[in-house]
Amino acid sequence: MKTFEKSIIKDICIITMLLYSILALSKMDYRPLEVGGLSCILIISSYSIISKFFYKGDKFLLIIPLFITQFGLIMIYRINSALAFKQIVWFVLGLGIYMIIVIFLRDISRLEKFKYLYAIIAILLLSSTLFFGKEIKGSRNWLRIGKYSIQPSEIAKFFLIFYLASAIQDVKDFKDAVKISIPVFICIGLLVVEKDLGAGLIFFGIFITMVYIGTSDRKFILASLGVFIVGSIFSYFKFAHVRTRFAIWIDPWKDKYDKGNQICQSLLAIASGGLFGTGLGLGHPEFIPEVHNDCIFAAICEEFGLLGGTALILLYLILVYRGLRAAINAKDNFSSLVAVGISSMIGFQVFVIIGGVIKMIPLTGVTLPFVSYGGSSMILNFACLGVLQKISEARRTVVYE
């Protein structure tokens, strides 16, 4: 088992070095190799710490995200090397937080009792951008602290999962379900007002998954779907930005030089990649607006081809599967629901952004977990992984005890 894991880590390092050496060759510069070496050191050291001291947990919950992160780092480095150095700093910080959580979080079920606190924090975080927020790229979902901008909606997600995990267990009848869903719908409403529709969709996805798994009652799902549909129709007629997004989705080519530019360029990029891609460094991802962030999947598809893009989606699939497996084996209902929430968060986030880039659903600006450039998203996702790792560690031992 362990030798297998080691050989996987070795292969990941080989792929990383190979990709950076392609970049080094094409730029005739040794600096990509340094970045590659640094990434490999990070991969190996974080894996060895986990496998040495926390061997009980599911190591794949670390190995797969490390691999996924390399896709993002190499792509960001290829697009804009200055950003990549910042991203490595975020990556290191993320790993640091991951380690802190794995080392210091003893018993996750102790966090269960603060349930209303979580809801209040989530709502405060989301409403803070309404008052102190700054509009960046058409969404009012950024808080500016000194030199840095943070995205409170990313952090709110984390608290929402904890709130739902502790609240859902008390649901006995329909009235309880309505009561616990009020904070969630307040959050989604705030996100719609702030024009962060993607995050709203993800919040709803997390909510519906956790409610279904926590109560296994189809009635609640139908009810919340009904509320969601009514809410979307209402916001379609009420808010202009929702209508714009929708119109772009229906026909991006109509306004291909302005509003539909991003989606048109990413579709062209994916198409020009073909099955095997143009090869690293040979595509033109710089044509796509926001390529290091929202549309990074289009750039990956262009340079790694359909096969590379599919591999990335498969990796996410395996990651979500491992998360759900940790949920099944978790030692109590609270940790099980938290694991479900985190896995569904990753799953829905990937669906919303990849679906948006390939024009399956309207494109909304959310980050591709572990791949897109962004500090808040990187750190938060690693924090979630740390919690997941902790849950997988303290699993029920049915057989031996």
Added chain:
Amino acid sequence: MVKQITLILRFVVIGLIYVVLFKIIKVMYTDLKGSKKKDRFLDYALEVLDAPSESGISKGSVLTLHTITNIGRNQSNNIIIDDPYVSSYHARIFIKDDELYIMDLNSTNGTIKNGDLLKEAEELYSGDIIEIGRAKFKVIG
């Protein structure tokens, strides 16, 4: 020239990515199969950590456990330790209600589990260390 190399290397990279994916899935598959097997059988074993060379069991070997496993110097035992410090019928490891227990059979020098002398039948877990005479075992499973 560089362009050609890049074009060739892209196949290598994609191939390697899929090799990793295949390996991950393979590990998970064996993992899934293994966990099912453990639910049905209790396959515990004893690993010999230390034993005198003349005792007849070699260091590093793995001894399988049965529903009842008798340990002692006498030839009718399941695990025979030819060591003067071991009694003829020294200890018994048995499975009851799907759980593993160890019991000392009133031996002269006693049986030591995780550093403590056994008084009555005690439950065994994977990783426990058992000392019988000069031999030392670890429960694995």
